[in-house]
Amino acid sequence: MTPNAYRCVGCSLEYGIPMKLRVYEGATELRMLTWPAWCQQCEAPVLAEYLPSPAAILAEARALRRGDEIYAYQISSDFYLDKPEYLPTELARLDQLMQWRRTRKAPSQCLDCGCTDLMFASHPEASFWHPGCGGLLQPRYTVCAGIFRLPLETYSSEGIKLSSRIVTC
Known part of the structure; x- marks a missing residue:
């Protein structure tokens, strides 16, 4: 939250x-x-x-697939471990996120002013x-x-x- x-x-x-x-x-x-x-x-x-790294996105997807309850989720949520009917949608979102992240060039920025010094x-x-x-x-x-x-x-x-x-x- x-x-x-x-x-x-x-x-x-x-x-x-x-x-x-x-x-x-x-x-x-x-x-x-x-x-x-x-x-x-x-x-x-x-x-x-x-901007999570591609490796972080992949690690999170793997943790979700194996039902890892100990993994420290930062991109997704362990909510999906208790709601397996939503898991395919969340894995598809992580796949879409991976595709986007591989092409992203700009650094993270403040969403108020655009500054990258964070x-x-x-x-x-x-x-x-x-x-x-x-x-x-x-x-x-x-x-x-x-x-x-x-x-x-x-x-x-x-x-x-x-x-x-x-x-x-």
């Missing part, structure tokens, strides 16, 4: 992370993988593109160091239920934002 805010335990600053849906363009839209990072230009925690958290739900004061930025979550209107942003395969529209989900 992606945090919707970070709060620093050192200086008490709180940073909001806007909830958005992001996809790469194509015949079938590929959901963008995002990861918390500190952006040097924004001087704030942000979501950035997460310090990534060790895990999508991990706390990380606050360069502003040396404290620890802790993720905060708000659990919501219902129907939402969210921005859906479409990006090129190289991470260039092409469009944005509001969708109901």
Whole structure:
């Protein structure tokens, strides 16, 4: 789950992370993988593109196929181990992700400003160091239920934002 805010335990600053849906363009839209990072230009925690290596994608697909409950999933989820009817769809998504990743040339970038000077958290739900004061930025979550209107942003395969529209989900 992606945090919707970070709060620093050192200086008490709180940073909001806007909830958005992001996809790469194509015949079938590929959901963008995002990861918390500190952006040097924004001087704030942000979501950035997460570009797993082809080896990481392959390792994750292999772990899913063998039903590995100990593997530390970062691209997919161990949710699929309990829901085998969804596994073929998830493996197809990982295959699509692998095809996209092999052609991607641009580095990861901040999804707010496009900067590539980023310090990534060790895990999508991990706390990380606050360069502003040396404290620890802790993720905060708000659990919501219902129907939402969210921005859906479409990006090129190289991470260039092409469009944005509001969708109901």
